[in-house]
Amino acid sequence: MNQRVRAVLCSVVLLAAASCESVPGSQTELEPFVQQNRALAGGWDELWIVSRQGAPRQDHRADSRLLATSTAPGAKDVELELTRVDIRADVLGRLGSVRVRQVFAVPFEHAVDLAYELAIPEDAAVTDLLVRVGGRRIRAVVRERDEAERLYHAARARGLLATLVTRQPSGRFLQRIGTVPRCNSIEVEVEYLNGVPWTGDWCELDLPAAPRRPIPVNVTADIEAGVPIEEFDTGEQPFSINRAAPGRAELSLSRATGFAKPCRIRWRVSVAKPHGALFVCRDAAGGDPYFLLTVYGPVGAKTDWQGLAPYDVRPERATRMPSTAVAMVGRLRHPGKSAPRFVGSNPSRSITVLRAERLGKALPQAWAWLQISGLAERSNTESEPRRVEALLQEMRETALAHGLISYVTSFVMIDARSRR
Amino acid sequence: MKRRNRALELAGLALVVAMCLSYVLFGGGRAVLAQPAFYAIDVFIDSDDAPLAAWQIEVSDRAGLALLTGVEGGEHGAFAEPAHYDPRALKNHRVVLLAYHLGEDCPVGRTRVATLHFVQERAGKPSFKARLVTAAGPDGRVLAARVEIQP
Numbered sequence: 192m193n194q195r196v197r198a199v200l201c202s203v204v205l206l207a208a209a210s211c212e213s214v215p216g217s218q219t220e221l222e223p224f225v226q227q228n229r230a231l232a233g234g235w236d237e238l239w240i241v242s243r244q245g246a247p248r249q250d251h252r253a254d255s256r257l258l259a260t261s262t263a264p265g266a267k268d269v270e271l272e273l274t275r276v277d278i279r280a281d282v283l284g285r286l287g288s289v290r291v292r293q294v295f296a297v298p299f300e301h302a303v304d305l306a307y308e309l310a311i312p313e314d315a316a317v318t319d320l321l322v323r324v325g326g327r328r329i330r331a332v333v334r335e336r337d338e339a340e341r342l343y344h345a346a347r348a349r350g351l352l353a354t355l356v357t358r359q360p361s362g363r364f365l366q367r368i369g370t371v372p373r374c375n376s377i378e379v380e381v382e383y384l385n386g387v388p389w390t391g392d393w394c395e396l397d398l399p400a401a402p403r404r405p406i407p408v409n410v411t412a413d414i415e416a417g418v419p420i421e422e423f424d425t426g427e428q429p430f431s432i433n434r435a436a437p438g439r440a441e442l443s444l445s446r447a448t449g450f451a452k453p454c455r456i457r458w459r460v461s462v463a464k465p466h467g468a469l470f471v472c473r474d475a476a477g478g479d480p481y482f483l484l485t486v487y488g489p490v491g492a493k494t495d496w497q498g499l500a501p502y503d504v505r506p507e508r509a510t511r512m513p514s515t516a517v518a519m520v521g522r523l524r525h526p527g528k529s530a531p532r533f534v535g536s537n538p539s540r541s542i543t544v545l546r547a548e549r550l551g552k553a554l555p556q557a558w559a560w561l562q563i564s565g566l567a568e569r570s571n572t573e574s575e576p577r578r579v580e581a582l583l584q585e586m587r588e589t590a591l592a593h594g595l596i597s598y599v600t601s602f603v604m605i606d607a608r609s610r611r
Numbered sequence: 612m613k614r615r616n617r618a619l620e621l622a623g624l625a626l627v628v629a630m631c632l633s634y635v636l637f638g639g640g641r642a643v644l645a646q647p648a649f650y651a652i653d654v655f656i657d658s659d660d661a662p663l664a665a666w667q668i669e670v671s672d673r674a675g676l677a678l679l680t681g682v683e684g685g686e687h688g689a690f691a692e693p694a695h696y697d698p699r700a701l702k703n704h705r706v707v708l709l710a711y712h713l714g715e716d717c718p719v720g721r722t723r724v725a726t727l728h729f730v731q732e733r734a735g736k737p738s739f740k741a742r743l744v745t746a747a748g749p750d751g752r753v754l755a756a757r758v759e760i761q762p
Contacts, residue, residue, distance in 0.1 A: 321693060329728065330682040330693035332701070342680060342730055345647045594698035605680040607649035607728040 258306050271295040271305070274376065276401040276449065280412040280456075283550045284468050284485030285387045286520070286557055288318075291399055292380040297371060304347070305368040307379065310399040313362030315383040316560035317596040318553070322354050322604055323378035324371060331356070331604035333594045335587060339601035343369065352609035356381075356602040364596070372609060384557050384595075389487070393424070393457045401449030410444040416460050417468020417485055417545060424457040438468075460487045472547035472554050481554040483520050483547065520557045559593035567598055641676070641733040648731045649680075650762065652739060654708075656724050658746060658756040662717035664689070666724060667709040667744040668758050674738045675704045681728035682708065687718035694725050707744075717749055 258268040275294040280287055291310070297303070311317070320331040331354060334342070339355055346353035347369035354368045371377060387394050394416070401408045410430075414420070419437040423430075428450065430442040442456060470483040547554055563586050570582040583599055590597040656666055679701060684691040689712035697707035708725055731737065739760055746756040 328684045328691065328693055330696070332679050332681060332696065333698055334678075334680075342647070342678075346649060346680075346730070349646070349649065351649060591702065592699050594696075603680055605649060605728055605730060606683075607651040607680070607730075608726075 268306075271297060271377075273402055273404070273449075274406055276399075276406065276408045278398050278408075278410045278454075280396060280398060280410075280414075281549055281553075282387055282396060282412065282414040282416075283470050283547055283553070284415070284417045284483050285389065285394065286483055286485075286550065286553065287385050287387045287396055288382065288550055288553045289385065289398065290319075290380065290382045292378065294376050294378045297374055297377050299371075300373060302350075302370050302372050305371055305377070307366040307368070309356070309364040309366055309381055311364060311381065311383045312385050312397070315364075315385040316556065316563075317356060317358075317364055317381060317383050317602065318556050318594065319380075319382035320354070320356055320366075320602045320604070321378075321380040322368065323380070324352060324606075324609075325374045327606070328378075329604050329606055331602040333591055333596070333600050334603050335591070336599050336601045339603035342605060343367070343603055346370075346605040350609075352606040354602075354604045356596060358596055358598060358601075370609070384553055384560060392459045394460065396456045398454040398456070400453045403449050405448050408444075408446045408449050410442075410454060412442045412456055413439075413549065414442070414456075414458060415439045415545075415549070416458065416487075417470065418487055419461050421459045421461055424459075426455055426457075428454055430456070468545060470545050470547040470550075470554070472551040481520070481558050483554055483557065520554065520561055556593050556595050559589050560595060560597075562589050563595075563597040641735045644732055644734055649729070650731070651683075651726050651728045653723050653761045654685075654725045654727060654741065655721055655759050655761065656743070656746060656756050657721040657759070658719065658748075658754050660719060661748050661754050661756075662719050663722065663724075663754065663756065664713075664717045664747055664749040665709075665711035666746040666756070667707070668724075669700070669705060669707050669742045669744055670727060670760060671703075671705045671740050671742075672729075672737045673740060674735055676731050676733055676735050677704065677729040677737045677739070678731070679706050679727060680730050682706075683726035683728065685710075685722060685724040685726075687722050687724075689714060689717050690722070690724045709744075715749065 258270055272295065273293055274296050275292075277292040279290040279292075282288075289311070309317070322329055322331070336357060340357070343353050343355040350370055352368075352370050352372060354366060356364055356366045359365050366379070366381075368377070368379075387396050389395075396412065396414075398410060398412075410428075412430075416438045420434075420440060423432055423440065423442070425442065425444075428444055428446075430444045433441045433443075435441060440458075444454075467487070468485045470485075472481055566582050566586045566589070570579050570586070573579050573582060586597055587599045590600040596602055652670075654668065654670065656663060656668070679696070682693045682696055684693045690710050692710070694708040694710035697709075700707040706727060710724065729737070741758045741760045743756060743758040746754040748754055
């Protein structure tokens with residue numbers, strides 16, 4: 192095998208956060224692990240490990256409020272009543288794709304403007320947005336941020352139904368819906384990607400809260416850890432759990448009332464020895480495949496990274512998952528013309544290779560999201576204006592090509608057939 | 612020598628004319644509208660007698676004027692959910708849409724599968740062209756369907 196390919200065969204990002212608490216896998220215990228794996232790696236250029244155990248968690252909004260604003264001077268905002276919540280989470284290794292559908296009652300006899308702070312984590316990447324008004328369902332489109340704002344205001348001035356989602360400097364996502372016509376309800380459906388934190392033995396998935404009112408709330412979570420799951424902990428929420436396979440389970444919950452705190456699902460994986468799961472998928476556009484590498488296990492033990500060798504894994508760039516322990520998203524490059532075989536697993540090795548059938552679209556978007564996060568960090572420390580502009584341009588192109596909101600892109604939707 | 616100079620002059624003139632033409636034809640020289648124009652077009656697929664379960668189409672504006680601002684779902688329940696678009700294609704004023712339905716209740720004949728919402732900020736008439744990339748029935752068999760667009 193090509194030495195250079197082997198050299199970068201398995202780059203795992205090291206981010207031993209200074210804020211780590213002293214938990215298994217903390218900074219002091221990471222050193223021998225890194226040294227051992229460097230030795231194992233032989234000619235690898237780099238071996239990085241992401242570890243943020245004990246790092247402060249970013250809270251979801253306890254509640255999301257849709258405020259109706261009137262253009263009349265002195266008028267007060269009116270909070271709309273949430274009438275239904277559906278949450279669907281798909282987890283692959285340490286990557287979560289969450290879809291939240293909220294239905295609000297609109298008790299107005301005239302058109303109104305709405306403002307809404309999305310109840311999603313600040314480090315998430317918004318990847319899809321749908322709005323349903325009066326039986327019509329329209330998907331928003333990613334655009335450059337300035338262009339999206341200009342179009343939104345132009346449409347609103349013309350009395351058209353329009354929506355705009357932008358990321359605020361605070362990190363929160365603000366959605367504005369202009370000129371909502373007289374209707375009974377409005378439905379907002381948003382999808383986002385987020386890392387699944389790992390605290391010790393447990394992976395944790397926080398789902399947005401729903402107000403503690405008598406409204407139907409449905410939650411489903413399809414979790415594929417890539418390694419056997421030993422147990423689940425869903426706290427006070429009586430989820431039903433269907434174990435489809437040792438490493439996969441579907442959890443569901445239907446309630447007649449909301450829950451005030453964000454709903455947390457935890458699952459514990461076997462950590463007797465380090466074990467990884469490499470999820471791979473083909474790029475829909477026919478380009479290089481993408482992968483998600485998730486590693487579990489007690490830090491300090493020896494990992495058989497050579498299990499990856501037959502797959503010619505060559506990350507395009509070192510990337511890391513925010514708020515996670517050991518995970519990496521990247522792109523695979525194959526020097527040979529023949530398509531590699533990714534399906535199957537070998538229990539004698541520590542890396543299980545799985546086809547990412549469910550979240551095929553999410554892996555390229557997760558890759559783009561991490562590239563953008565890296566570019567944003569670089570642009571914040573860059574002082575040369577031309578280089579800053581070049582970084583912003585790269586962010587813009589990456590976000591537009593993968594259809595997600597970043598600092599320089601927004602989602603906009605304009606219903607050209609609506610009139611006030 | 613004179614003949615060669617003449618040929619060079621002509622080639623230069625042709626180049627300038629070509630640049631001007633492309634500038635005008637592809638929208639670069641079009642005036643910015645005082646108020647952007649918003650409009651929508653409906654996309655229909657006719658699968659004749661066969662049930663339609665999956666499709667992919669490409670709609671392009673050859674004038675390069677229309678910007679997509681929304682994808683609305685179709686009339687049949689199977690395609691009521693708005694189709695997914697390829698964000699990469701938007702850069703070149705192309706809209707690539709795809710949708711599929713795994714249920715048994717699929718539309719037959721001519722059906723509106725999507726409505727595309729556009730905005731136009733420059734003067735001129737958009738020139739839309741639709742192309743069916745593929746269409747398939749519930750059994751995965753490729754259908755000889757037709758796509759058409761209607762303002």
